Amino acid sequence: MRHWFKDQHLRSLLKNTSYLAVSKGVAAVGGLVTLAFAGRSLGVVAFGLLILVHSYAQAASGLTKFNSWQVVVRYGGPALRAGDEARFRRAIGFALGLDLASGILTMIAAMLLLPLVAPLFKLPEELIVPATAYCLLLPLMGAGAASGVLRLFDRFDLLGWQGTITPNVRAVLTVVAWWQQWPLLTFILIWFVTDLIGDLVMWWMAWRELKRRGKLSGIRPTLKAGPLERGWPFAISINLNSSLNTAWGPLARLLVGAVLSPAAAGLYRVASSIADAAQKPTDFLNKAFYPEVMRLDHRDKAPWQLMARTMILSALLGAVALLMILIGGEWLLRVAFGPEFVAAHGVMLVLLGVPLLMTVTFPLPAMLHAVGRVNLPLIANLIGALAYVALIFPLADRFGLIGAGAAFLAGRAVMMSVMALAVARERRRLTRA
Template identity: 55%
Template sequence: MKHWFKDAHFRSLLKNSSYLAVSKVVAAIAGIATLAFAGRGLGVMLFGMLVLITSYAKAASGLSKFQSWQLIVRYGGQALALGEHEDFKSSTGFAFALDVVSGIGGMIVAVMVLPFLGGWFGIPDKYLWLAMLYCTLLPTMGAATPVGVLRALDRFDLISWQGTTYPIARAVLAGIAFAAGAPFEIYVGIWFITDLGGDIYFWFLAWRELRRRGLLKGIRPTLRPTTLPGAWRFAIHVNLTSSLITAWGPIARLVVGGLLGPSAAALFRVASSLADSAQKPADFLSKAFYPEVVRMDLSTKHPWKLMLRSAAFSGMVASAAVLLLLVGGKSLVSLIFGDEFLGAYPVLMVLIIAPVIGIFSFPLPSMLYALDRPDAPLKARLIGTIVYFGLIAPLCWNFGIMGAAVAFVLAYASMGIVLALQVRAEYRRVRSKA
């Protein structure tokens, strides 16, 4: 394994992912503390309502946003690697325009349809105004353009710094609210303020870095990226894939709430949060892997070796987290959230299978994007989503919240298998031409 560290790309991957790892560890601890304060302060029912309100806004953002950071990395990252700035500026302007249009459009649609959909997702009429207010975050929610700028400029340290600020602030404010016995509306306000502040700070960091490097001049918002071949095709495929990803997060929680009620949504949220923590090493590496591999020649063996080494390294690092949850998950749920949330433990034992799959498959979508195959992750995610929504209702009706967890795992496994088959086919195609 020592020779892995002689690879400059592998060392760069570890350096950038380590920045993210530090911030995510801090953010994860702060996030768990936040959920613990809110869960103990509100109880299962009102905590579930908070989950449903925030999940609705995140679902609307995920469905409308284009994940435009991938455009900047895909086109701008390659241009910067070659010492050229124009494609970087064009991709940044295109990404910014997409963020503005999709954010405002998503906000308007989300607010307009909420009175008709709220009841389906378990949000009663008396809380609709809070959910509508939270939807006003959509124009800034996600902060995709600044993420792309900082990743393309290799400033993962700034991303790391931003990633610790708002979770800590939210944890502190939630702790104060818990100690003061604050009402439900205060907790919603805390989530709103910290989301908004975190996104604004992200935009500031990207603007400051662009100004420092003299790259601000010439960046103009545009929806006609004439100098970027295939940019719209890439953006649409990435947006559709992102929308399907949203179906597995916020929309999944909304569906569980609609089928089984706010309390079930709260337990599912707690279990999924703990299960997701085991996949954090893969998430760190994934965010650093894509900018790294997009600069490499995919007709050589080097990027493919990097892919395998990254997956193996992620598996070794994450195995400790998986083992911890398997052995001490029940005690962890009781200690952090209280006995009222112990119903999340059996759900956690099922959901833990999903991050195990994700730990080893995380490089696959990035490889396909780097190969200019944005349609491939979309197809895999679409198949997984069809499996998920085909199973979740009957499994929930028959097995309750455990059924939702089983549906999630089966869908995740389906997606992983399809991704692996597609990457294998692309490898054979590329290597046959070498």
Template identity: 50%
Template sequence: MRHWFKDAHFRSLLKNSGYLAASKAVAAVAGIATLAIAGRGLGVELFGMLILITSYAKAASGLSKFQSWQLIVRYGGQALVTGEHEEFKASTGFAFALDVLSGLGGMLVAVMLLPFIGRWFGIDDRFLWLAMLYCTLLPTMGAATPIGVLRALDRFDLISWQGSGYPIVRAVLSAIAFALDGGFETYVAIWFVTELGGDLYMWFLAWRELRRRGMLEGIRPTLRPEMLPGAWRFAIHVNLTSSLVTAWGPVARLVVGGLLGATGAGLFRVASSLTDSAAKPADLLSKAFYPEVVRMDLKTKKPWNLMLRGTAMAAFASILSVLIILVVGKPLISLLFGKEFIGAYPIILVLIIAPLLAIISFPLPSMLYALDRPDAPLTARLIGTILFFVTVAPLSWSFGVIGAALAFVIGNAATVIVLVFQLFREYRRVRA
């Protein structure tokens, strides 16, 4: 392994993922602490209602928003390597226009639909007004453009600062609410304020970095990216793929809430919060891997070697995390959330397969995007999502929340299998 570290791209991958890892480690601890405090303060049912309200907004954001940061990395990142700042500015302006358009449109649609479909997902009529108010976060939620700017400019350190800041604030405010015996509305307000503050801070960091480098001038919002060939095609494919990815997070929780009630959604969220932590190494590496690989020539061995080395690193960290969760999961749930949440542990035993799948799959979409095949991840996600929705209802009715977790794993497994097949086919074509 010593010769791996002679590769500048591998060192850069480790450095940037290291920044994100430090941030995510803090955020993970703060996030689990926040969920534990809210769970104890609200009880299983109201905690599940909080999860459903926040998941509805995140699902609406995921379904409506373009993952515009990928546009900036795909076009702007390559342009910066050759010193072409104009293309970087054009990609940033296009991404910003997409964020504004999709954010406002998504907010209006989500608010108008909520009174009609809220009951489908288990959202109580008493709290519809809170859910509608929470949806006003959609124009800023996700902060895709500033993340793309900072990743393209190789400022992962700034992203890590933002990523660890607002979870800590949320944990502190939740602890204060718990100590003062705050009600349900108090916890929703805490989620709202910290989400908004975190997103606005990300925009500020990107603006400040652009100003420091003298690159603000010339960035104009536009929906006609004439300098970026194939940008609309790329954006649409990435948007559709990210919409399907949303099915594995907030949409899955909403579906569980609709099928099994707020209590089921709460237990599913507790279980997924712990298993997601085991997938963090792969997730962090994927975010640092994409900006790195778009700068490389995929006809050479270097990007493929980088992919394999990154997978090896993710495997080591993720398998270690999986073993820890399996050993201490049950007492940890009892300690943090209370005995009424102990039913989440059998769900963990099923969901824990998902991080192992993430080890294999984390570099695959990035490689396919770099190969100008944005349709390939979309196809894989579509197949996996269809399989998830086909199986989730019968499995949930038969086995409860464990059945929903099993459907989640089946869908993820199908996605990974299709991604592996597609990338292997592209590898043979490119290397030939």
């Protein structure tokens, strides 16, 4: 394994991953403190309502945002290396236009729909106005263009630092709210303000980086792809795929609230947050993997070798995190959240299957995008989502919270199985060519 680290692409990937890992480690502590003190202060039911308000905005953003950082990396990267300033500016402007247009339209739609769908998720009438106001964040939530600029300039250190702001500021304010025994509406305000701060910082960092490199002039939001070959088809495909992928978590919590109860949604959120901790090393690698693999010729063995090595490293790191959670998960629930949250332990054990799966399969969507098969991850995601929706109602009705977790795991397994078959087929095709 030692000779692997002579590969400059793997070294670059690991360097960028290390920036994200350190910051996410800090953010994870802040996130755990936030959930623990919010859970203890509000109790299971009120905590579940807080999660539903937050998840509604997240789901709305996830279902509609274009994940436009991939537009920046796909079109802006080659243009930057070729010295094509006009094409570079168009890539940034197109991504920015996608973010703003989708964010504003999503905000309007989410506000109008909320009174109609609130009863489905058992959201009480007195929280409809605060939840509607929370949707004001939606135009800023889709900061894909800003994230793409930082990835393009290899500023994963700034991305990592930005990722610590929201959870840590939220943790401090949540501790104060617990100490002062503030009501649920104050916690919703804390979530709103900290989300806003984190989003604004992301946009400011991207603006500053462009200005520092003399690339800011001439960038204007636009919905015209212009010289970007197949710009709109690519944007639509990644929008649909990333929308489904991003919305899995928030939608799962909303469905649990609808099928079971707000208290169950709160327990599910706590369980999934702990289970997701085992996937954090994989998330770091995933964010750095796509820009790196885009630089390689996929007819050679280098990108496939990079994929295999990162999968092995991810599995090793994930196994360590998974073992720690298996051993100390119930103790953590009892100590951090209180005895009433121990009921989340069963579904947490089921949800640990998701990071176990993702630690091995995470490069598959990026590889399909890199070889130009951008529709295949979308198809796989749709098949997995349909399997999840079909399973959650009967399984949750029969087995409760554990059944809801099992449906989520089954849906993800179906999705990644379809992608694995597609990647194997593409590799055979390219290596023969």
